[in-house]
Amino acid sequence: MKKIILTGGGSAGHVTPNLALVPKLKQLGYDIEYIGTRNGIEKKIIKSANIKYFSISSGKLRRYFDIKNFTDPLKVLKGVFQAFFIMKKEKPNIVFSKGGFVSVPVVIAAHLSKIPVVAHESDITPGLANRLSAPYCTKICVTFPESLNKIKDKKGILTGTPIRKEILDGSKIIGRRICNFKEDKPILLIVGGSLGSKFINDIVRESLNVLLKAYNIVHICGKGNLDKTLENRKGYIQFEYVNEEMPHLMNAADIVISRAGANAIFELLALKKPNLLIPLSRKSSRGDQILNAASFEKSGYSMVLGEESLNSKLLVEKVDELYKNRNNYINNMKVSNIGNGVDRIVDIIKKYSIQ
Template sequence: MNPDSRSFTYSQRRNFDPPQSSPRRIVLTGGGSAGHVSVNLALIPVLQQRGWDVDYIGSDNGIEKKLIAELPDVSYHAIATGKLRRYFSLQNFTDPFRVLKGVGQSRRLIRQLKPDVVFSKGGFVSVPVVFGAWLNRVPALIHESDYSPGLANRLALPFASALCTTFPETAASVNAGRAGRNVNAKNKNGKGKAVQVGSVVRPSITAGDTARGFARLGFDGGKPVLLAAGGSLGSQALNGNLRRNLSALLERFDVVHLCGRSGLDPRLEGRDGYRQFEFLNEELPDVLAAAGIVFSRAGSNAIFEFLALRRPMLLCPLGRSQSRGDQILNADSFVRAGYAESIDEESWSDEEFLRKLDLLLAQRETYAARMEAAGEGNSLELLLRQIEETVSR
């Protein structure tokens, strides 16, 4: 066979053989709290339905491992992490070396996995992963749920292709360069990196059954149910304020208390009208369906889930002495919109607490109507579109 014949035969194979397409692959990251995992939990089943292979990079001992590692067809990879603290700690001197180790591990993992894109929900574990993606020239998107970007996302933003936000004010602030000093908020074309997609709520959250919820809790429906949520890591202050007022609350409500890690009080087990859990997984949608009003921290993922369920909220945001004030901004936004009331933890009043819960209970139909009127677009689909567009670019 002469060279021309070989060339012609190869050309025929190239043009007429069926193309060999491989599944697209995405690496997800985010952790430190349940709020830094919830959007990923919403994304994973939809991505898998659309043919994506899914890998997850997180810490070895964070809550993200517990929530993700047992999901079917998701490969979990643990890396070294270091917490980004705003207060003095001796670990501030050692954790930078753990972060550098995590960057090296992420770089090797991403080079090995060869993903089409990396998606980060934030938290301190995400910074080495986004940087590792940048070193491998893999595009990365990051997601910010709160009104103001967190420290981890501000550090990751210069190495990301885009930032997806929940609040429109956040996108405007980032694109205007107000996200913080030395933050690159523009892409190579000079356009702002931030785009608002809205709140991403797990579809399963809205699929609960009220009757199953009452049965799970052992409540008969004779009283409205107050759901108290202290966050996945547990808030000692919120839990303590609730329990100090428990006798007065049980005159008005049946109470289900999600008290977070190590937050259970064995002295209260079996008390009539009170149920306590560290957290709930499969049962959570049914319990939420049974709840009438909510007392909660003001983490963005949680409050947007309550908004999707049309549950009036009394929000107790984490104070500025313990945070950057992001939950205060979240709560203020919901109060202005007429979805919630708020109470200040640092100037707490038991009388105000009970009075505002009574107000929410008396006017819960008004609050729910405002939430219904606001409506919610298909934010999950918008986020998936951003992922697809990032890959295509």
């Protein structure tokens, strides 16, 4: 039996695509293990999937000055040694990396152990972790065609992004049952990313009185971001984070407000859900979500609003416009030739797994 070690962490966007590969890898007979951090979101998600999990040390990779920038490289170095010993003990045939700061020591350790590494980059421009890992990777799968010219040494290969089968198999009926809405109004789903978005949460709650006149609202607001004063608000339900319920809530939604992380927007595309994207601004990110959103807007899959210009009045106007024109967006998504990347990525993993 072949063995694969998966890695990636820091946010659900660096974890859930790994899970999308698991059923196919198991079908092919791979023994699957995971390396992540001790306290990261990946540990809870992976353990709930009953996958063997190893914890290593990892410093956060920052693009800004912080005193921890002087100490975190030591944590990364410690993580390399820990991952190296895991490689020697577990003897995987290949490593698959989804990025995030924990992946860097794992990829380096695999390279030192002469184990091939296949990585995946979701966004148009590679993230810092994948840029640091690239020299040690065998192949780097990308989601957007625009990404290929940003990958050196002809390592890039266009695969699309892996989409969880569960997302595609959700039930609209179960989703509506979970929400238990009393009125039969269109459902607006709001997702601020796996860690939540205070900006989106605040502006949505400012707009609730108007939005609730026309829509039932499902609000996934992130850990610690529940508003207890809204718990019994008619037509409004809020969650910190959802896992098993998410496919059903996605299928029940008529329109969606979302950040513009690649995993989220490709799931919306696969489900043909009209969406309003509010990408993270350049003040709080490297601008990858802005590029992702621009690509989807150009293709006619999404409506886009920048944080800088957004207020509650404009949000309501754009949500109404999105719902009014929802069939145009659905039709554009129906003719998209972008598919689920699971099969293509697994084919590459098979090709480069050592015997």
